[in-house]
Amino acid sequence: MSGQVFVALSGGVDSSVAAALLLERGEDVVGVWMRLVPGGADTDAPRCCGTDEAGEDARRAAATLGIPFYALDYADVFGRQVVDRFVDAYASGETPNPCVSCNHHVKFDALLRDVVAKFGGTRLATGHYARVADAPDGTRRLLRARDAAKDQSYALYMLGQRELRRTLFPIGDLVNKTETRAIAARFGLPTAAKAESMDICFVASDYRDLVRGRAPRAFDAGPVERVDGSVVGRHAGIGGLTVGQRSGTGVATGERLYVLRLEPERSAAVVGTREEITRTTYELRDVSFTRDAPRGNSFETSAVLRYRGTPLAAAVEVIADGAILRLAAPALVAPGQAVVFYEGDEVVGGGIVRAGSPG
Amino acid sequence: MKRVYLDHAATTPVDPEVADAMARVLRETHGNPSSIYAEGRAARELVDHAREEVAAVLGAQPSEIVFTSGGTEADNLALRGVMQARRGLGDHLVTTAIEHHAVLDTAKDLESHGRARLTVVPVDRDGRVDPAAIAAAIEPKTTLVSVMHANNEIGTIQPIAEIGAICRERGVKLHSDAVQSVGALDFDVSRIPVDLVSVNAHKFYGPKGVGALYVRRGTRLATIQTGGGQEKGRRTGTENVAGIVGLGVALRVAAERRATESARQAALRDRIIDGVLARVPDAVLTGHRTERLPNNASFCFPGTQGESLIVALDLAGFAASSGSACTSGDTEPSHVLLALGLERHVAQGSLRLTVGRATTDADVDALLAALPPIVARLREAAAVSV
Numbered sequence: 001m002s003g004q005v006f007v008a009l010s011g012g013v014d015s016s017v018a019a020a021l022l023l024e025r026g027e028d029v030v031g032v033w034m035r036l037v038p039g040g041a042d043t044d045a046p047r048c049c050g051t052d053e054a055g056e057d058a059r060r061a062a063a064t065l066g067i068p069f070y071a072l073d074y075a076d077v078f079g080r081q082v083v084d085r086f087v088d089a090y091a092s093g094e095t096p097n098p099c100v101s102c103n104h105h106v107k108f109d110a111l112l113r114d115v116v117a118k119f120g121g122t123r124l125a126t127g128h129y130a131r132v133a134d135a136p137d138g139t140r141r142l143l144r145a146r147d148a149a150k151d152q153s154y155a156l157y158m159l160g161q162r163e164l165r166r167t168l169f170p171i172g173d174l175v176n177k178t179e180t181r182a183i184a185a186r187f188g189l190p191t192a193a194k195a196e197s198m199d200i201c202f203v204a205s206d207y208r209d210l211v212r213g214r215a216p217r218a219f220d221a222g223p224v225e226r227v228d229g230s231v232v233g234r235h236a237g238i239g240g241l242t243v244g245q246r247s248g249t250g251v252a253t254g255e256r257l258y259v260l261r262l263e264p265e266r267s268a269a270v271v272g273t274r275e276e277i278t279r280t281t282y283e284l285r286d287v288s289f290t291r292d293a294p295r296g297n298s299f300e301t302s303a304v305l306r307y308r309g310t311p312l313a314a315a316v317e318v319i320a321d322g323a324i325l326r327l328a329a330p331a332l333v334a335p336g337q338a339v340v341f342y343e344g345d346e347v348v349g350g351g352i353v354r355a356g357s358p359g
Numbered sequence: 360m361k362r363v364y365l366d367h368a369a370t371t372p373v374d375p376e377v378a379d380a381m382a383r384v385l386r387e388t389h390g391n392p393s394s395i396y397a398e399g400r401a402a403r404e405l406v407d408h409a410r411e412e413v414a415a416v417l418g419a420q421p422s423e424i425v426f427t428s429g430g431t432e433a434d435n436l437a438l439r440g441v442m443q444a445r446r447g448l449g450d451h452l453v454t455t456a457i458e459h460h461a462v463l464d465t466a467k468d469l470e471s472h473g474r475a476r477l478t479v480v481p482v483d484r485d486g487r488v489d490p491a492a493i494a495a496a497i498e499p500k501t502t503l504v505s506v507m508h509a510n511n512e513i514g515t516i517q518p519i520a521e522i523g524a525i526c527r528e529r530g531v532k533l534h535s536d537a538v539q540s541v542g543a544l545d546f547d548v549s550r551i552p553v554d555l556v557s558v559n560a561h562k563f564y565g566p567k568g569v570g571a572l573y574v575r576r577g578t579r580l581a582t583i584q585t586g587g588g589q590e591k592g593r594r595t596g597t598e599n600v601a602g603i604v605g606l607g608v609a610l611r612v613a614a615e616r617r618a619t620e621s622a623r624q625a626a627l628r629d630r631i632i633d634g635v636l637a638r639v640p641d642a643v644l645t646g647h648r649t650e651r652l653p654n655n656a657s658f659c660f661p662g663t664q665g666e667s668l669i670v671a672l673d674l675a676g677f678a679a680s681s682g683s684a685c686t687s688g689d690t691e692p693s694h695v696l697l698a699l700g701l702e703r704h705v706a707q708g709s710l711r712l713t714v715g716r717a718t719t720d721a722d723v724d725a726l727l728a729a730l731p732p733i734v735a736r737l738r739e740a741a742a743v744s745v
Contacts, residue, residue, distance in 0.1 A: 004674070030674065068673065068674070070670050070673075072666065072670075073666065113740070114667070114740070117736070117739065117740030118667045118670070118671060118736065118737050118740045119667070119670055119671055119674060120671070120674070120736065
């Protein structure tokens with residue numbers, strides 16, 4: 001496919017190198033940077049790619065490469081689709097995955113649509129560590145990065161053929177981060193020694209402060225209970241708890257207890273032993289498949305339950321509004337987290353663990 | 360790709376004669392104009408000569424010209440300097456809803472610090488200020504009225520002589536931000552009753568970073584920065600000698616070429632206006648149809664976003680702007696367009712095309728071919744994403 005490739009520049013080394021590699025291939029490259037926090041906002045989130053400071057880094061990278069550069073404003077969509085969802089999730093007892101929301105709704109929806117429809121670009125490239133390959137049947141396959149240690153394909157499972165046909169991950173074929181940095185240095189990119197971005201990029205220090213400010217009810221104190229309903233302690237608000245985390249309670253009995261379930265309507269946290277909190281069956285919502293349709297209504301897969309998690313043997317049954325995941329051995333995944341289906345190196349699809357599951 | 364530059368309201372390329380004169384100064388004259396020895400006197404002479412050139416074009420006396428770092432500083436000096444100098448005598452400031460931020464935000468800053476009471480006069484749908492509304496806004500304690508000569512976004516020219524006559528009759532000082540018009544229009548302070556005028560070199564093919572404030576003799580002006588007392592204490596700081604020389608040459612050249620260039624550019628402007636209105640469905644011309652700067656064609660295309668228009672045009676080889684260059688990148692619609700009474704969704708799709716000395720009929724042809732499909736594509740994309 002010819003035409004212009006738009007590269008989403010974050011100000012970091014990965015996306016800058018992605019742009020450099022495309023240039024080297026002779027592509028017609030345009031740099032875009034997404035403002036994700038309102039202009040002039042006083043954020044001290046040091047790892048956020050959407051602050052004006054990151055935009056300056058992105059602009060310098062584009063200038064070094066000699067490509068056109070635009071700063072585009074996506075603060076509104078990011079606020080609604082990433083930050084609001086993040087707060088809502090914690091307030092309702094789920095554990096959000098903001099990287100998944102950002103890829104889903106901001107980068108590969110709002111931005112990709114603008115690139116194609118508004119600016120006449122043919123493809124969007126990002127600095128994700130993943131690969132897209134053309135299959136003999138004409139479909140595009142989403143694959144893990146060559147460097148397994150850097151692989152980010154987990155957070156891209158929601159891409160379908162419409163997106164994959166127009167998506168490039170130029171650095172997914174690099175051997176390791178050292179190679180990325182070497183390329184940056186070769187192109188004289190000023191990002192060559194920059195720190196890496198982290199998970200909750202838009203929160204400066206403690207995410208709980210954000211949730212507390214936006215959803216104070218999530219910080220109503222409440223009981224900590226065992227599965228049988230017996231109260232074993234108090235907590236300071238479910239907004240500060242995550243399913244699966246070690247609970248401070250139970251010290252007296254010498255048991256190791258973990259958060260099993262959060263019930264926002266009565267501000268209760270239910271805890272249990274490792275045996276009690278792990279399970280084999282989970283219900284998934286917002287299920288999608290990279291080839292748009294599943295191989296069949298039920299199939300065997302390797303399920304990954306968290307970013308860079310170990311693949312677990314599982315069976316998936318597609319149902320009307322989601323899927324049932326049956327793991328071969330019990331494991332824990334919090335509601336709101338993504339479960340991604342792999343077949344070898346290929347991402348087949350995935351979904352979000354439904355609230356109330358495990359229950 | 361051949362580039363077509365249609366953003367002369369943002370800035371203009373430096374005239375070769377200006378660049379040569381400035382280069383000569385930088386190479387040959389290193390003295391400080393405040394120094395009394397030969398090198399200083401040589402620099403002083405250059406500044407004096409530039410001051411004479413500027414005064415001649417404006418119909419002013421050289422002693423009435425204060426050099427500044429640009430239009431923003433000239434506006435700040437006019438508003439802050441006059442309000443401060445007349446403290447105790449008056450505290451009321453009148454301005455309009457479509458002023459440049461350099462005036463509007465300065466006025467609001469004075470208000471928020473208790474240094475002025477502020478009245479902001481609205482404009483009509485064409486962006487014109489009604490002189491009667493200025494007259495009605497003036498109070499016994501009014502110190503200063505500030506009305507721009509021509510608007511930077513929509514090009515509308517204000518009835519500044521009428522407003523000046525009212526101010527004079529009422530004994531109120533009038534400042535006019537003429538940054539967009541000086542060079543393009545005749546602005547003669549011997550005929551227009553205005554007391555302070557802001558000028559900016561890079562709007563008329565001079566360098567960036569230098570401007571001037573005309574201050575009519577007898578207008579009391581406090582300094583807004585303290586230091587060595589240059590410019591008769593009205594604007595302290597060592598003079599930007601090369602920049603000032605550049606400003607003088609640029610304004611003289613602009614005045615020499617004004618009659619022919621303004622007519623030529625107005626014809627290109629009218630081709631753009633007529634062509635865009637004919638070829639782009641639902642295009643809205645912003646600003647007055649005839650009382651506008653000879654180089655300004657500005658529009659709104661409902662169903663588009665200004666930012667997207669600029670990116671798409673840039674990728675197609677055209678430099679244009681969505682309203683003011685100073686606020687491009689904001690998704691907030693311009694205060695000027697909102698002051699015209701345009702709805703936000705209309706104002707968001709704004710495009711300003713400003714021609715210049717190098718613009719040709721072929722450039723206009725290319726624009727008229729490129730723009731309609733871009734607007735159509737953006738509208739289609741917006742319709743899908745809703």
